[in-house]
Amino acid sequence: MRQLSFSSSTKNCLALLLLTAFVFISGCNTNVSQPSASDSRAENNLTIVTSFYPMYIMAKNITADVSGVELINLTGPQTGCLHDYQLTPENVKTLQKADIFIVNGAGSESFMDKVTAQQKQLKIITATKGMKLINNTGQTDPNPHVWVSIAGAIQEVKNISKHLSELDPAHAQQYEKNSAAYITKLENLRKEMHAELDKLPQRNIVSFHEAFPYFAEEFNLNIVAVVEREPGSEPSAREIAETIEIVKAAKAPALFVEPQYPSGSAKVIAKETGARVYVLDPAVTGPDDPNAYLNIMKNNLTALKEALR
Ligand SMILES: [Zn+2]
Structure with a gap:
């Protein structure tokens, strides 16, 4: 009886170990394998991660009602500016499942070198790309707070929408329609x-x-x-x-x-x-x-x- 119970708990342990190993290995596989056309997740899901709150609100408008898009904000809604931000292990995990990462750029994401070094395959959209930037007072580095001007926010929305449409052409029309509607609201407020x-x-x-x-x-x-x-x-x-x-x-x-x-x-x-x-x-x-x-x-x-x- 004692022998039986010992052997049964060993079996349970072994089963649990095997299950854990299986979950671990399959979990690793999901991370390293590129989504293929036959992968149902790839068919239906595009995981878009934004670096912080202003990018998240722009992307939320641009991707509204687009099927299959999962939008995640990397940092919490109360994080604020990312001037001295350090990536957490949780952030790294989130970025590992991202297909597209939307950042403001102009130096506002202090951790970007680390991200680009670790994830060479990640598609990055830089919302301020090509924009005229103002330098910080008495310095040569740009001031990143472009979104605080409404004209700046409009240009960033246009940039994000354009690049998102290139990376996900199946939904290009919807992205462009959504961003046009949002830009109209921004223009009205600006006036x-x-x-x-x-x-x-x-x-x-x-x-x-x-x-x-x-x-x-x-x-x-x-x-x-x-x-x-x-x-x-x-x-x-x-x-x-x-x-x-x-x-x-x-x-x-x-x-x-x-x-x-x-x-x-x-x-x-x-x-x-x-x-x-x-x-x-x-x-x-x-x-x-x-x-x-x-x-x-x-x-x-x-x-x-x-x-x-
Ligand atoms: Zn700031």
């Missing part, structure tokens, strides 16, 4: 924002991190100072003192903080200068909603109208 913002008397703003040069250029605003020079690092006492002097000299009426960052230093500057604090959102976090970018920009319009009148 509305121009109509409201062009007439405001104040043009000087202080932003929180260097997220707004494209937006400022689009709406003819003047960024006189940036509170946080290095994203993610609190400004030093000396930098805060400098910013206070600049804000006073420029008579900037408002400071704009971002919902993604703590606003302690902005409050100190506001207290010293009398400038009021408003929220300006660079649209790097938000809800899983195709209209999220449009809604964020409408809120930015409300804040700017209030701050600059």
Whole structure:
């Protein structure tokens, strides 16, 4: 009896081991083998991964109702800008099952060298490819926050849609139709924002991190100072003192903080200068909603109208 029970549990163990080995081997196979035409997964599924939230919202609009597309955002909806982002093991797994990876480019995905080195077969769409970029203040590297201007977002949507159509020609018509519909909404918002913002008397703003040069250029605003020079690092006492002097000299009426960052230093500057604090959102976090970018920009319009009148 004892012998039997021992042997039965050994058998169970062996079966479990074999099963685990089988799952492991077949799991590995799925990762290394290229999808073939006979593969039902390949017939029906195109896995598109986006690097972060602004790319995800664009892709969500472009791929809306396209059958077989699985859209995954690599980083969470609350991650924000990827300036110093390090890939997690979970991110690497997600990228391993991706057919297409949509990135903003212009240096915003700090981990890209690692991705391209590890996955040479991955098709990468760079949304800012071929676009005219603004350099970071006093530096030679480009500022990546192109999507924060509506004109920039429109161009990125066009780029993504064009390259997606080339890589997945079966759905090209749908991608183009979807992106045209989304671009119409963006164009309308852009017109509305121009109509409201062009007439405001104040043009000087202080932003929180260097997220707004494209937006400022689009709406003819003047960024006189940036509170946080290095994203993610609190400004030093000396930098805060400098910013206070600049804000006073420029008579900037408002400071704009971002919902993604703590606003302690902005409050100190506001207290010293009398400038009021408003929220300006660079649209790097938000809800899983195709209209999220449009809604964020409408809120930015409300804040700017209030701050600059
Ligand atoms: Zn940023």
